[in-house]
Amino acid sequence: MVGKLLPAASPPLSHVATSGSHGEDSPYFAGWRAYDDDPYDAVCNPSGVIQMGLAENQVSFDLLEGFLREHPEAAGWGGAADDSGVASFRDNALFQDYHGLKTFRKAMASFMEKIRGGKARFDPDRIVLTAGATAANELLTFILANPGDALLIPTPYYPGFDRDLRWRTGVNIVPVHCHSANGFQVTVAALEAAYEEAAAAGMRVGGVLLTNPSNPLGTTMERSVLEDVLDFVVRKNIHLISDEIYSGSVFATPDLVSVAELVESRPDVAERAHIVYSLSKDLGLPGFRVGVVYSYNDTVVTTARRMSSFTLVSSQTQKTLAAMLSDDAFAEEYIRTNRERLRVRHDHMVAGLARAGVPCLGGNAGLFVWMDMRRLLLGGGGEATVADELRLWDLMLQEVKLNISPGSSCHCSELGWFRVCFANMSLDTLDVALARMGRFMDRWNKATTLQEKH
Amino acid sequence: MAGKPELLSRMAAGDGHGENSSYFDGWKAYDENPFDLHHNRGGVIQMGLAENQLSLDLIEEWSKAHPEASICTAEGASQFKRIANFQDYHGLPEFRQAMAQFMGQVRGWKATFDPDRVVMSGGATGAQETLAFCLANPGEAFLVPTPYYPGFDRDCCWRSGIKLLPIECHSSNDFRLTKEALVTAYESARSSGTVVKGILITNPSNPLGTTTDRATLAMLATFAKEHRVHLICDEIYAGSAFAKPEFVSIAEVVERDVPGADRDLIHIAYSLSKDFGLPGFRVGIVYSFNDAVVACARKMSSFGLVSSQTQHFLAKMLGDEAFMAMFLRESAARLAARNERFTAGLREVGIGCLRSNAGLFSWMDLRGMLRGEKTAEAELELWRVIVRKVKLNVSPGTSFHCREPGWFRVCHANMDDETMEVALDRIRRFVRQHQHQKAKAQRWAAKGHLHLSLQRHAGIASQYHALSSPMAALLSPRSPLVHAAS
Numbered sequence: 059m060v061g062k063l064l065p066a067a068s069p070p071l072s073h074v075a076t077s078g079s080h081g082e083d084s085p086y087f088a089g090w091r092a093y094d095d096d097p098y099d100a101v102c103n104p105s106g107v108i109q110m111g112l113a114e115n116q117v118s119f120d121l122l123e124g125f126l127r128e129h130p131e132a133a134g135w136g137g138a139a140d141d142s143g144v145a146s147f148r149d150n151a152l153f154q155d156y157h158g159l160k161t162f163r164k165a166m167a168s169f170m171e172k173i174r175g176g177k178a179r180f181d182p183d184r185i186v187l188t189a190g191a192t193a194a195n196e197l198l199t200f201i202l203a204n205p206g207d208a209l210l211i212p213t214p215y216y217p218g219f220d221r222d223l224r225w226r227t228g229v230n231i232v233p234v235h236c237h238s239a240n241g242f243q244v245t246v247a248a249l250e251a252a253y254e255e256a257a258a259a260g261m262r263v264g265g266v267l268l269t270n271p272s273n274p275l276g277t278t279m280e281r282s283v284l285e286d287v288l289d290f291v292v293r294k295n296i297h298l299i300s301d302e303i304y305s306g307s308v309f310a311t312p313d314l315v316s317v318a319e320l321v322e323s324r325p326d327v328a329e330r331a332h333i334v335y336s337l338s339k340d341l342g343l344p345g346f347r348v349g350v351v352y353s354y355n356d357t358v359v360t361t362a363r364r365m366s367s368f369t370l371v372s373s374q375t376q377k378t379l380a381a382m383l384s385d386d387a388f389a390e391e392y393i394r395t396n397r398e399r400l401r402v403r404h405d406h407m408v409a410g411l412a413r414a415g416v417p418c419l420g421g422n423a424g425l426f427v428w429m430d431m432r433r434l435l436l437g438g439g440g441e442a443t444v445a446d447e448l449r450l451w452d453l454m455l456q457e458v459k460l461n462i463s464p465g466s467s468c469h470c471s472e473l474g475w476f477r478v479c480f481a482n483m484s485l486d487t488l489d490v491a492l493a494r495m496g497r498f499m500d501r502w503n504k505a506t507t508l509q510e511k512h
Numbered sequence: 513m514a515g516k517p518e519l520l521s522r523m524a525a526g527d528g529h530g531e532n533s534s535y536f537d538g539w540k541a542y543d544e545n546p547f548d549l550h551h552n553r554g555g556v557i558q559m560g561l562a563e564n565q566l567s568l569d570l571i572e573e574w575s576k577a578h579p580e581a582s583i584c585t586a587e588g589a590s591q592f593k594r595i596a597n598f599q600d601y602h603g604l605p606e607f608r609q610a611m612a613q614f615m616g617q618v619r620g621w622k623a624t625f626d627p628d629r630v631v632m633s634g635g636a637t638g639a640q641e642t643l644a645f646c647l648a649n650p651g652e653a654f655l656v657p658t659p660y661y662p663g664f665d666r667d668c669c670w671r672s673g674i675k676l677l678p679i680e681c682h683s684s685n686d687f688r689l690t691k692e693a694l695v696t697a698y699e700s701a702r703s704s705g706t707v708v709k710g711i712l713i714t715n716p717s718n719p720l721g722t723t724t725d726r727a728t729l730a731m732l733a734t735f736a737k738e739h740r741v742h743l744i745c746d747e748i749y750a751g752s753a754f755a756k757p758e759f760v761s762i763a764e765v766v767e768r769d770v771p772g773a774d775r776d777l778i779h780i781a782y783s784l785s786k787d788f789g790l791p792g793f794r795v796g797i798v799y800s801f802n803d804a805v806v807a808c809a810r811k812m813s814s815f816g817l818v819s820s821q822t823q824h825f826l827a828k829m830l831g832d833e834a835f836m837a838m839f840l841r842e843s844a845a846r847l848a849a850r851n852e853r854f855t856a857g858l859r860e861v862g863i864g865c866l867r868s869n870a871g872l873f874s875w876m877d878l879r880g881m882l883r884g885e886k887t888a889e890a891e892l893e894l895w896r897v898i899v900r901k902v903k904l905n906v907s908p909g910t911s912f913h914c915r916e917p918g919w920f921r922v923c924h925a926n927m928d929d930e931t932m933e934v935a936l937d938r939i940r941r942f943v944r945q946h947q948h949q950k951a952k953a954q955r956w957a958a959k960g961h962l963h964l965s966l967q968r969h970a971g972i973a974s975q976y977h978a979l980s981s982p983m984a985a986l987l988s989p990r991s992p993l994v995h996a997a998s
Contacts, residue, residue, distance in 0.1 A: 075646045075808040082811065119593045126584045126592070147572040152563060154635075154791040189634055189794070190599075193815045200671055201524040226645055226671070226812070264521075297519070330519065344599035345820030357520060364529040365671070368641050369634040372819035373792030378584055 074226055082221075089451075089461040098459070100486065108491045111461040113273060113425045114482035115307070115342035117403060118396040122341065125388050132381035153373040156366050158187040162376040165383035166350060170318075170335060172389055173306045178318035180352065186362040187376070189347040191303050191336035193369040195222045195267075198332055198351055201361050202297045203229045203264030208256040209299075210234050210266045212244045214428075214468035214475070216273045229264065232256045235471040238430075241419065242275055243283050244268075249290050265297030265330070266290070271304040271314065274468050274477035275428045276404075276421030278308055281315045288320060288327050297330045306340030306393055309401035310422035321354055328354040337379065339425060340396070346375045400425070400481060403488070407480040410492030414499040425481040429462070432474030434502065447473045458498045460491055528670035530662065537896070538905040547903070549931055557935045560905045562718060562872045563926040564752065564789040566850060567843040571788065574835055581828035583821055591824065598820045601813050603632050607823040610830035611797060615763075615782065617836055618751045623763035625799065631809045632823075633796035634816025636748050636783035640667035640712075642798055642816075643779055646808045647742045648674040648709035654744070655679050655697050655711045657689045659912035659919070661718045668712070676712070677701050680915050683877075686866060687720055689713070691731055698739065710742035711735070716749040716759060719912050719921035720875050721851075721868030723753060729765040737774040744779045751787030751840055753870040754848035766801065775801035784826070786872065787843070793822045847872070847925060850932070854924045857936035861943040872925035876906070879918030881946055891917035902942045904935055 070076065089111050098106035126132060153159065160182065167180035188194040203209060205228030211219060212234040223229060234252040236242040249266070256263050266287060270279045279287075291298045300317040308314045321331050333352040338344035348371050351362045383389055407427055408418050419428040434450055435442035444466045451464040454476075465475035480488055538560050547555035579585040583592045598604060605627070612625040633639040648654065650673030656664060657679040668676055679697040681687040694711070701708045711732060715724040736743040745762040753759035762780060766773050780799040785791035795818050798809045830836060854874055855865050866875040882890040888910045895908040898920075909919035924932055 071646055071804060071808065072649045074649075075804070114597065116593075116597065119596070122596070123589060123592055126589065127586070130585070132584055147575060148565070148568045151568060151571070151790045151792050152565065154785070154794075189816050189819075190814075193634075196815055201521055202519075204521045204523070207521075221811075221814075226815075295519070338599070343596045345596050347599075347817050347819050357524070361520070361524045361529070364531065367635075367666075368638045368671075369816040370794050372794050372822040374825065375819040375821050378821065 077225070089455055089463070092455050093461045096459075098487065098490075100490075104490075105459065107455065107459045107461050108487060108494075109461050109482065110479045110491060111463045111477075112482050113339065113477075113479050114344065115339055115396070115400070115425050116482050117342075117399045118392065119342060121392050121395060122343075122382070125382055125385070129381060129385070132378055150373050150377050154370065156363055156370060158185070158371065159373065159376045159380055161384060162371075162380040163187070165380045166335075168386070169383045169389055170305075170350075170352075172386075172393055173340070174314065174316050174318060178316055178322060180318065184352055184354070184359050186351040186353070186359060186366050187371045188349040188351060188366050189369040189371055190338065190344075190349040191301065191334050192218065192222050192349070193366075194334045194336070194349040194351045195219070195299070195301065196225075196227065197362055197365050197369070198299055198334065198353075198358075199223045199227045199229050199264075200365065201358055202299070202332075203227070204262070205229065206261060207264040208232045208259075208261040209264055210249065210252045210256070212236050212242075212248070212268065212272075214242070214274050214465055214470035214477075216269060217463075217467045217469075219267070223267070230256075230261055232259075232261070232263075233469055233471070234266070238419070238472055238475075241277070242272075242428075243280065244287060245283075246286050246290060249287070253294060263294065263296050265299060267299040267301065268317075269301040269303070270316075271302075271308060271423035273304060273424060274426060274463065274465075275419060276424035276426055277419065277428075278312060278314050278423050280312065281320075284315055284317070284320060288317075288324060288331075291330055292326050295330075297332065298327070299332050299334060301334040303334065303336045303339050304424050305335065306396065307400055307425060308423040309397045309404060312422065314423070318352075330355065332358060341392075343379075346379070347371060348375065348379065403480045403485075406485070407478070407488065407492070410489070411495060414492070414496040415503065416495065416499060419475075426477050426479040429476045429478050430474065431476055432472070435474045442473045444473065450474075451476070454498075458494050460494060523671065528666060530666040530670070533662070533911060538899050538907070541899045541903075542905045545903070547931065547934075549928070549934075553934065554903070556899070556903045556905055557931060557938075558905050558926065559922050559924065559935060560907045561926050562786065562921075562923050563791065564786055564843070564847070564872050565926045565928075566789075566846040567839065568789045570839050570842060571790070571829070574829060574832070575825075578828060578832075581825045583824055588824075595820045595824045599817070601632070601810055601817060603630070603813075603818070604820060604823045604827060606827040606831065607818075610827045613833070614830040614836060615750075615797075615799070617833065618787070618840060619759070619761045619764060623761055623767055625763070629799050629801070629806050631798040631800070631806060632813045632816070632818045633798050633809070635785060635791070635794045635796040636746065636781055637663065637667050637796065638816035639781040639783065639796040639798045640664065640744075640746065641670075641672060642809050642812045643744055643781060643800075643805075644668045644672040644674050645812060646805050647744075647779075648672070649707075650674060652707045652709045653677045653701055655694065655701065655708060657681050657693075657713060659687070659719055659909055659914035660712075661714060662911050662913075664712065674709070675706065677706065677708075678913055678915075679711075683866075683916055683919075686722070687717075687875075689724065689728055689732075691735070694732075694735060708739075708741055710744055712744045712746065714746040714748070715762070716747075716753055716870030718749065718871060719873060719907070719909075720866055721871035721873055722866065723757060723759045723870050725757065726760045726765060726769060729760060729762055730769045733762070733765060733770045733773045733778070736777045737770075737772070740777075742777045742779060744781065746781045748781065748783045748786050749871050750782065751843065752847060752872060754844040754851065755869040757869060759870060763799075776805075777802070779805060793826070794818060795822065795826065850924055853929075854922075854932065854936065857933075858939065861940045862947075863939070863943055873921050873923040876920045876922050877918065878920055879916070881943070882918050886917045888917050894918075895920070898942070902938050904938060 093107045093109045096106045098108045163182035163185045167182040170180045208230040232252050234248045331354050335350040337348040353359050417430045435446050454460050463477040542556045542558050545555045547557040580587040582588045583595050608627040608630040611630050612627040615625040633642050653675040656676050679693050778801045782797040784795040800806050864877045907921040
């Protein structure tokens with residue numbers, strides 16, 4: 059359905075409704091449309107577009123399905139044996155308490171602890187449930203910043219933040235520029251520069267928002283860098299939001315260093331530290347809409363809980379997942395197996411790209427690689443522009459039939475980088491994609507060599 | 513560790529969350545001493561929660577008979593991956609289809625609904641907020657007839673920054689919304705410089721338990737068009753109408769009664785929390801006749817989508833037309849019987865209720881029991897006695913912004929028959945005792961003992977006054993606002 063131009067007689071909609079801050083006019087979404095129009099299918103449409111712009115985890119569904127098969131009580135509405143306190147259909151259907159099911163919060167806390175190898179404790183009473191991380195991030199922004207304030211976010215970052223954090227809140231994003239020279243790590247200088255930029259624009263800074271592990275980089279933040287960020291937020295008396303939605307997808311060293319781990323040894327940080335989590339990536343359940351706001355600040359917890367009224371998790375879903383995640387053996391096995399499968403996928407992808415002559419940033423987490431196509435933007439004289447990157451992106455989409463995400467849509471300060479997802483398709487499909495990349499690079503190399511000869 | 517208030521936003525530091533009202537004292541009393549038919553017959557009976565618990569057995573039976581509706585059973589497992597992965601904010605097509613069909617069914621097919629206009633939200637709470645964000649800017653206002661559901665103050669205003677202004681309704685005409693009252697409210701807003709962007713009605717009404725008649729709906733649609741304001745109809749109780757006059761939806765009026773009505777101004781909010789007794793499932797719907805609002809609300813639904821697991825379950829259930837027809841019929845019959853039993857029980861002691869044909873509650877008239885002048889303070893005093901002494905958590909009319917003190921909303925669809933009899937029994941004893949005291953006081957006054965009796969009344973009331981005072985809901989282990997959000 060396309061929004062039509064309203065006749066003059068009707069009252070206008072709100073500024074929020076008519077602004078473009080919903081973010082859907084960016085190329086990030088245009089690629090999705092191209093995929094929707096011509097989706098790859100091994101049998102019916104082998105020359106269609108392969109979706110590599112969607113950070114979904116489809117490698118471990120069988121583990122979840124297996125659990126449900128072996129534990130039919132998780133499916134049913136329970137009986138005397140279920141001591142969850144909301145065993146019956148009736149009790150579950152009526153349960154709308156914004157504290158959330160206690161068994162579910164305990165299961166989430168336990169799961170988050172397991173992911174971090176027991177290096178941090180999570181208190182179930184600090185867990186606030188929201189319908190997805192999208193809601194969790196927006197909710198925290200409403201609580202920690204006023205309209206017109208700014209959040210500092212290291213680039214490149216998840217394009218959805220432009221909508222989630224700014225649209226209805228009226229809060230701004232000021233980028234903290236990161237560069238490939240040091241593996242896109244955040245530096246104190248970059249933080250300070252961003253802070254100054256906000257101040258110069260008359261914006262009060264509400265906080266820093268990190269995604270760790272990073273989307274789109276696929277890397278975890280080093281301990282010393284995280285400590286620097288913590289020092290920075292303390293120094294400036296601002297907040298830190300750590301979106302740890304990919305925390306369960308760390309498949310190689312270095313281990314994840316979570317804010318949760320550092321807070322325990324840094325009392326100066328507690329009241330300003332907040333973690334966002336979700337089951338959309340680690341469990342591959344984006345449809346279930348399970349997000350978490352975890353704050354060390356009591357007032358934030360209380361306020362977040364009240365605000366979660368707008369975005370609660372279905373009690374039906376809470377019950378199902380409580381059963382699954384409170385089974386310690388299952389949870390541990392899932393985390394271990396899922397990580398291993400992601401590692402295999404990742405390594406396969408990186409090897410395939412290397413054979414095609416395309417390097418990637420060294421990554422140890424996430425559902426994607428950060429692919430370096432800068433070489434393809436060079437030549438023709440002059441500096442590469444965003445238009446050049448988008449031309450290459452469009453070429454990949456139209457000719458190579460791969461929907462990948464251009465770095466500019468992630469606000470990357472350097473041109474030529476692309477995020478490419480590997481966990482949302484079968485291994486066979488991944489091989490088809492890698493073969494297409496290989497052929498494309500062959501053609502490119504030949505064309506470039508020919509050009510150079512002239 | 514307590515946070516420094518200046519570190520949080522104004523929105524967080526303020527009380528737009530609505531939980532600081534004395535309304536929540538009743539919740540505290542219930543939480544501390546909840547009634548249980550078998551284990552605590554002396555406890556507080558919860559009559560402040562508008563939940564429909566009378567027909568959940570029907571849904572439970574259906575759910576057992578249809579294991580394929582759950583993606584966790586052997587029968588439904590083949591759908592698990594597709595459903596668990598589905599996060600498209602358009603929603604599952606079969607869910608939208610089933611919801612549109614059901615919305616038509618619940619209105620006796622007098623209006624049809626387009627699945628492409630069905631947009632999800634985080635419950636009706638989320639639906640109201642989404643519409644506020646789409647239709648009005650901070651500082652602008654919606655007009656709302658009083659009495660109205662207190663949660664609107666939070667839902668419509670807290671994060672959006674819009675205002676709600678009352679359209680005063682009175683018992684003299686059974687609290688019906690009149691054009692005069694609407695015009696008065698509209699002019700008053702404008703003369704104070706406030707931009708009015710919409711009118712928000714709840715039909716059937718919470719807390720009145722009545723439906724809005726066709727002529728009034730047509731008047732509203734016409735007014736909306738003439739003054740270029742939106743008309744938002746919260747029809748969350750559409751399936752809870754149990755007696756004549758029949759429920760008339762704005763969808764029907766717009767389609768049939770108002771030639772030249774501007775459909776771009778008409779929006780419906782719906783939910784399955786009341787009609788089905790499924791508040792836990794968080795199924796809110798925004799249904800707008802305005803394409804731009806549909807598009808905007810759909811994008812906003814990213815912040816409050818319905819769990820795909822729940823969408824799948826409901827697509828199957830709502831799509832079972834025969835079951836739905838049986839359910840609606842049976843649920844209405846049970847609500848009618850419950851309403852009749854409750855109001856008859858009150859009539860035995862001379863307590864009247866507004867004649868109700870819908871909803872999960874009665875609007876009880878206790879004006880005759882107010883001590884002294886009929887003021888908001890007198891109402892709260894009486895309310896505290898009812899909560900602490902009679903041990904019934906009912907909702908005082910002032911919490912619904914009612915301008916006439918002495919009315920109380922009493923929910924009675926959230927308990928079994930026996931519990932309701934206990935509640936009625938307590939009310940009857942209290943009323944008789946009150947009448948007895950009053951008669952005695954009059955005799956004493958006649959004999960010149962007025963001073964003493966007044967002091968005794970004041971003593972009882974003030975004891976209870978001291979026990980409860982406006983408190984932060986932080987103290988409640990439960991979630992008074994969500995429960996009270998009914």
